[in-house]
Amino acid sequence: xxxxxxxxxxxxFKTTFLDSDGEPELTRATVLARAQVAGKSRVGAGLRREVPxxxxxxxxxxxxxxxxxxxxxxxxxAAEKDPLRRAQxxxxxxxxxxxxxxxxxxxxxxxxxxxxALRSSADTGDNExxxxxxxxxxxxxxxxxxxxxxxxxxxxxxKTGSASGGANTTRTTALAGLGWAQLAQGxxxxxxxxxxxxxxxxxxxSRLSAxxxxxxxxxxxxxxxxxxxxxxxxxxxxxxxxxxSLASTRSGGATSGPASKLVECAALLFQGLPTxxxxxxxxxxxxxxxxxxxxxxxxxxxxxxxxxxxxxxxVLVAASPKDLTCATAADLPSCSHNxxxxxxxxxxxxxxxxxxxxxxxxxxxxxxxIPVEAAEWLTRFARxxxxxxxxRDFAAFxxxxxxxxxxxxxxxxxxxxxxxxxxxxxxxxxxPAWVKRAVMQLGHARDIIEKKDIGWADAEVAALYSTMAAxxxxxxxxxxxxxxxxxxxxxxQRSAAAGNKQNLQRLLxxxxxxxxxxxxxxxxDPRRWRVALDDLRKGRRAASEAGxxxxxxxxxxxxxxxxxxxxxxxHRGMLGTCPGPLDALLYGLSCPVDSEAxx
Numbered sequence: 001x002x003x004x005x006x007x008x009x010x011x012x013f014k015t016t017f018l019d020s021d022g023e024p025e026l027t028r029a030t031v032l033a034r035a036q037v038a039g040k041s042r043v044g045a046g047l048r049r050e051v052p053x054x055x056x057x058x059x060x061x062x063x064x065x066x067x068x069x070x071x072x073x074x075x076x077x078a079a080e081k082d083p084l085r086r087a088q089x090x091x092x093x094x095x096x097x098x099x100x101x102x103x104x105x106x107x108x109x110x111x112x113x114x115x116x117a118l119r120s121s122a123d124t125g126d127n128e129x130x131x132x133x134x135x136x137x138x139x140x141x142x143x144x145x146x147x148x149x150x151x152x153x154x155x156x157x158x159k160t161g162s163a164s165g166g167a168n169t170t171r172t173t174a175l176a177g178l179g180w181a182q183l184a185q186g187x188x189x190x191x192x193x194x195x196x197x198x199x200x201x202x203x204x205x206s207r208l209s210a211x212x213x214x215x216x217x218x219x220x221x222x223x224x225x226x227x228x229x230x231x232x233x234x235x236x237x238x239x240x241x242x243x244x245s246l247a248s249t250r251s252g253g254a255t256s257g258p259a260s261k262l263v264e265c266a267a268l269l270f271q272g273l274p275t276x277x278x279x280x281x282x283x284x285x286x287x288x289x290x291x292x293x294x295x296x297x298x299x300x301x302x303x304x305x306x307x308x309x310x311x312x313x314x315v316l317v318a319a320s321p322k323d324l325t326c327a328t329a330a331d332l333p334s335c336s337h338n339x340x341x342x343x344x345x346x347x348x349x350x351x352x353x354x355x356x357x358x359x360x361x362x363x364x365x366x367x368x369x370i371p372v373e374a375a376e377w378l379t380r381f382a383r384x385x386x387x388x389x390x391x392r393d394f395a396a397f398x399x400x401x402x403x404x405x406x407x408x409x410x411x412x413x414x415x416x417x418x419x420x421x422x423x424x425x426x427x428x429x430x431x432p433a434w435v436k437r438a439v440m441q442l443g444h445a446r447d448i449i450e451k452k453d454i455g456w457a458d459a460e461v462a463a464l465y466s467t468m469a470a471x472x473x474x475x476x477x478x479x480x481x482x483x484x485x486x487x488x489x490x491x492x493q494r495s496a497a498a499g500n501k502q503n504l505q506r507l508l509x510x511x512x513x514x515x516x517x518x519x520x521x522x523x524x525d526p527r528r529w530r531v532a533l534d535d536l537r538k539g540r541r542a543a544s545e546a547g548x549x550x551x552x553x554x555x556x557x558x559x560x561x562x563x564x565x566x567x568x569x570x571h572r573g574m575l576g577t578c579p580g581p582l583d584a585l586l587y588g589l590s591c592p593v594d595s596e597a598x599x
Contacts (some may be wrong), residue, residue, distance in 0.1 A: 030124075077395060145333075145377050154175075227268065234273055262289075263286060287300070307335075310329050310330070332370070342358045343358040371408060394422070439475060529572075530575075533565055
């Protein structure tokens, strides 16, 4: 029985996109304008108002921090005596505050503010307004590379909108967003159904395969024409068409012809919109679809257009007026998509140094300010886009940039990263150099857990040692692999003491792998052979305790390994027995020959 690879989730096709909500930049002027519209502006510095929690003082005239201005606006909103109006003002202010936190990369602050916006909006009883905030939060989750969370937000928006007979625009936007979130998690067939519904097809059409959906969408596009209708749904249609193109080609059943027509249609439709309505995340979607089709030149144009439409920080632009990279961006999470997509594209064309430079500019803004959040972006993007051309190489590069970002988080978080990085490298066993790097990364994690208790469960520690042993075994470090398998068994036994059958199954594999490794080292030492066979038989006992029968595939493989090892030991005379004449002829003499008897 050979050493198995680590148990890792399958890295399936996924994708991510930016969020662009069409809101103006939140400056002192726009924040104060919101307060004026609400009838709450006051003239003169130092003005105070009585509110339930105390007094609110108008910010200084020179105050330019949007967060402080919005906090002041929240105080004014809380002073509103009309409950319905107060809820509306609070919802609007919390929503604006959430977007500001998002642009700075403060994910959890954004999440908190948007949750308060939802709660305040729910107090108004307007389900359509609640649905709109849920959609906005879904796009923010996508912008921060949180794909599962984004999907739940869009699903909530659909449920809330349905309960209120939601507007067509709200439902279509939620369906397109949900499709992308599901596609990002590898659910291509499910995502296609959402895209078809966003394009106006009946829900029954969602049962079509990705290939059939692509054919249907091409026919519909030819019928309706690839032109903007200016009804507020053109962006969602472009996203849906690009999404079906990606899903159909990734499923392996479609040719590039129909998929290319879908992207061309989406691009024509989107270009028909005014520039101010051409959202960056849609250009990124089109660029990714083009990259998937191998049209690198068009993909680069689309990603560059997305980057050109990013909001810029005026202070940073003043220092570098021609810089359109993340070095001058005002919205860091949004810019992270531009940088990472351009980096992926350059890696696919072989320009590794240029691709790395996009990431370096992003990290120049985030390494000191939001290192942990930046680490999340790199890690999630790496795992999500491994399917793309050169996706594995770019993913390995990104994961290699994460360690410095997590140093402030302590050794527990670092150990987790080393384990995940090692497993990613080990999953690509066709690259020997990567397996050696996996040994090094897993070794870093092992060093941490052997130095101190970081709170991992016994099963987690056993998994680390088992993965480490598998990597060592593959690079030929058999002695080191034996030591790692022994450690894995120690923690597996602790974990299995609770009687969990799954832990007993892991113990079965650990014994089997240890026995297989010992056989390779046994040579002509009878004692080593007996120890190796004993390890294999302990695996048999673990299988029995786990309730596995001889019909189980793992048990069958184990039994075959035991028979092969026993036969080999017998042939070599390691069990105190002598093989028969045929074995002696095939494998050579392995027993002492009595010269008198021979005569």
